[in-house]
Every structure is written in structure tokens, then in C-alpha cells.
Amino acid sequence: MIDALALFITILATILLIAIFARIILSLIGFDPNNPLSAILHEITEPILGPIRQFMPRFGMFDLSPMVASFLLILVINAAQRFLSE
Secondary structure, eight states, rough: OOHHHOOOOOHHHHHHHHHHHHHHHHTTTOOOSSSHHHHHHHHHHHHHHHHHHSSOOBBBOOOOOOHHHHHHHHHHHHHHHHHHHH
């Protein structure tokens, strides 16, 4: 049961990490924010990025919350994988 939970956390964190990277790439290439794909990525990632933005100051035009969220998700993935390998 615990292994299934660790596997679920690993999969969920990986999906969120991919969604954050996709959102970053789409924002860099100037993808239309009204596109349904952008809306879906925003809905998936904003619950993670929003709270981080409240604590992170903006540096000019740069929003560093995706970088912090990615770092935290990678830590979660590594912890869950270590738990699975025990």
C-alpha cells in the first residue's frame, strides 16, 4: 500500500513537472494565452505556482516561481523514489 502511494506521488509530481516546463516553453514562444492548451496548463500548474509567487519577489519581468516549484517537485520525486527502492 505504501509503495503504491509512493509510486502515485512520483507519477503525479512528474506530470506536474512536465506541465510546468510546457507552460514555460509556451510562454517563451509567445503562445496564445486564450488557447485551450494554455488554459489547461494554467489550471494544472497555478495551484502550485500561485502560493510560491506569494513568497517569491519578482525580479523585473522574471517570475522565478516555476524554477522553485520545479526544484521542490524534483526533491519530492527523489524522496519518493528512494522510498520505493528500500
